[in-house]
Amino acid sequence: MKKNVLAVALVGVVASPAFAQSSVTLYGVIDEGIDYTNNVGHGSVVELASGYAQGSRWGLKGSEDLGGGLKAIFQLENGFDLNSGRLNQGGRMFGRQAYVGLSSDRFGSVTLGRQYDSVVDYLAQTTANGNWAGYLFAHPYDNDNTDNSFRVDNTIKYASPDFSGFQFGGTYSFSNDTNFANNRQYSFGAQYANGGLLVAAAYLQANNPGVGSNGAITANDASFIAGRMRVFGGGINYTFGSATVGFAYTNSNYKDPTGNGYIGIPLAANGVLLNTLKYQNFEVNGKYQITPAFFVGAQYVYTMETYDASTGSVKPKIHSVGLMADYNLSKRTDVYVQGEYQKVAGSSTNSILDDAFVPGTQSPSSTQNQVVARVALRHKF
Template sequence: MKKSLLALAAMSALASAAHAQSSVTLFGIIDSGFTYTNNNGGHSSWQATESNEQGSRWGLRGTEDLGGGLKAVFQLENGFSALTGALKQGGRMFGRQAWLGLASDQYGTLTVGRQYNSLQVFVAPLQVGGSTALTAYATHPLDNDNINNTYRTDNAVKYTTLSYGGFQAEAMYAFSNSGSFAVNRAYSFGAGYVNGPVSLGAAYVRLTNPAFRGDTVGAIPSDNFYSASTMPFLATAETVQQWGAGGTYAIGPATIGLLYTGSLFGNPARGSLFSGATGSAGGTGSVRFENGEASLRFKFTPALMAAIGETYTHATQGAGSGNYWQTSAGVQYFLSKRTDVYLNGFYQKTSKHLHAWIEAIGAPSTTDTQVAAVMGIRHKF
């Protein structure tokens, strides 16, 4: 009897040790609400909308201690519609992220799979829309800098350094997986610094022949990129460069932020920013955007947060040029640590030859202004 008890105790100890060395966490977000738009393709509209503050998702993340300061790490993250239950990101099972790697206490982390690029990692959280007091509608026109995650990167190998006094850097390369090494490949690099009230970030991204002729196996799959039907001047570019830098600084309950991003869509096969869905008259050829943003976030209480941001975007294509001005404001109230409600308002005005089109609204305005209001609820688990 004594031997049996000792054996049972030993087995229990081993099971506890194995459990302590590895872990898997289930997590997720559900976000849905309503959106009013004064001019959505020529008509005012009320719509049931979802993924307003953050994309609805569920996922698994895990680690296994391999000993000697080395761990196996992974993350599988699914995106779905909270209104219909349908898969997002082109119907992928784990369309938001799917990667596996090794993390070392001495040398940093190496991961392989479908991942976010350096601009999304280090710069996107600094935008006013990244505060979550404001919805995705607060990001920049047409998501030209991809900080609203229009696309993710497949076939990617990423190295991330350890954090040294709040400083961290990464570099990523994504393979084309085609017969031509240079077709539909991507790379990025960036760095960030977080220390006390200060957060800084900067990054650069370059894509070569993204979504090449309907390619679905390269670094940027054609079904998870800018829409060729509505924005061929972005979707059919031979090269894409995107860059940015910014920072936030917290002063008591207030956080101020400044951000600059830019993008260059080289030699699109067809389409003009200043014709069709987004405008009339203007140039052809490569499209360049420059975005400047100033923001203020304020915590009135631990449960009540507000944010306001002003964004200016200058766009050029050949002889054509135009501007977007957008004001975004909103409040967020936490009913608990995991559940909050929000109310946001947006106003955008453009210069001549451009139609207003607030990011994430279903269709552009038929005029040079657009107004939207969003309300909803978000729950984290």
Template sequence: MKKSLLALAALGVFAGAAHAQSSVTLYGIIDAGFVYTNNSGGQKQYAMNSGNLQGSRWGLRGTEDLGGGLKAIFVLENGFNVFNGQLGQGGDEFGRQAYVGLSTAQFGTVTLGRQYDSVVDYTGAFEVGSQWASYFGAHPGDLDNMNNSNRVNNAIKFTSANYAGFTFGGLYSLGGNAGQFNRNQIWSVGLGYSQGPLQLGAGYLNVKDPNYSFFGNNANSKTATTAGSTSNFPNSRVIGGYASAKTQQVIAAGGAYTFGAATVGATYSNTQFKDLGSEPGTGLTPVGGFTGGTGKFHNAEINFKYQLTPALLLGVAYDYTKGYGLGDAKYHQAMLGADYFLSKRTDVYIDGVYQHASGTDSTNRAAVASINGLSPSSTSNQVAALVGIRHKF
């Protein structure tokens, strides 16, 4: 009798093992190009650049069927520079994404780890910096994070299933500071709709202590105990002077409509860096010396792309950024691009970006042009031209 029970138990174990199916996929992108800038800190610059249309990366994606429609999932994704082999995302081994969770087709997915916020998930795909224009074509300073410059650590995230074209989700990141529950806290929510030729999305993001929780959450980031300035904000005068903000808030929306071979898209965002001067040690004085002031931006983009042939995509876009609250800088940005597919996995591209600045920027000086990802110009104008190749595997 005991032998029979043991045999049945063993069969049950093997049956469970046979029922559970799992898979792991290795994937990646290698994107490399040549960039010309007419004015980088007052000088012309010729440079090689990695990760233009998409960040160069390799990753592992896995699923396991747990039965009853439930799956375990994970993603580990590394970013790197193809020209020197260095790690991307501030030295993190899996700086692009790293999460594990559970998923059902009926309700959606819950994941834990380093992840994208809802502004990226639901509106990022509508800006051309995430499409054909490269990250140089992102909104100035990527002030609204639509181009996914920053990820979120320690995040719990929910993404719904698709309900008649509608999806929704949210993210919450615990700060992890004893006795300071709100410090470094990040949360976001979003909603999307996709049906036929129409796509729409909206997202909200709220970040406490952004200099450390959002801009400074990588291995090589400066901490509050680092000697000297501890600013982790980008080398961009568009937002670089706002590192002392207590809170960053982003409200964003976007959409696209496809008719035939053409697609028209648009985005809008309102970004605010609140309570300037609340983060000590950043080495930056709030605009005008105001403590408790807020730097604010409106940003609007309209874009158009046309699939001229099955292999050739052409694009044009215009973006307008207006600062208010403290700085009153204005940035006009125009983008042109072409992407030619040699195969389903390999394409070559060419892009051009022009930016003109005016007014007073986040450093309380006359605004200069500052195309995303480049050193600021010494004048109000800046031009960047890019040619490159991308391969996916």
């Protein structure tokens, strides 16, 4: 009897490595603070606001080892407003990310579901808003999605393994419509990292973004609603010692734009219709780690806006300046202060786009200037 028990135990010990190893992680971020905006419509406002340096969220991610360097992976990530408890991203349960897929050490990963596009995956990290600063530092109206204003539904994504610092990938998002090209999206990007150097570039195109509720970029999730959206750009960061400096260029082109998720429909006013809307953003940013627990950062963005309207072509210039200081109370909790100033200069055509608007404020300014200041507490778990 003892021999039989011992044999069964030995078989169990020998066989145990054959069972798949799996893990599931629960994580989250809570970002809450007080904002002051000098001009929201026609007056200043002080408000409690959630999710600026990072969007407030909680999520689950996990993997199962299938053997031979192959894993099954998944991620479900929720976005929420701390002050009201409401779901963000159009009220979705897992509005930030929701995907499942396979990952190989040798061949990379393929995932399916609601995901980030290649601009977010590769290019955004070279900007202040897509890296360490967040919402208030986004380019005007987040016209290039480097602040991740929208995700892409119905998406297949490929991400390569690391080839001595070089990585690439792409996405394709189905329209899920009988008209195959209606509200579809595709993007691709790449990056090279070596020591303190990071270089990245990306391209994205979407047909009829913001049209309907079943396509790649749905009406309740879009930044711009248009006949076509094209975004491309590149950026570079370099870290030396305690300092990081960066430059990013993005080019956004919208055909027949009618609305914007931040300010609603219509984009134009007084009967003015927009045929095309273009942005070129030139960003310089820097961050200095004064101590392991404390950093300061700054950003300047020069934006060339061009829109062809029924009343003529107009080319305003937008200047955005941001400052931030962040202090870690622990490994998981920090406090930060931010300030952002925006000025619109140049000609106008009675469009709401003529007024200053810092993403994160309640509405555009009634003038060509807007200032926002924020002090906040962030906790990660």
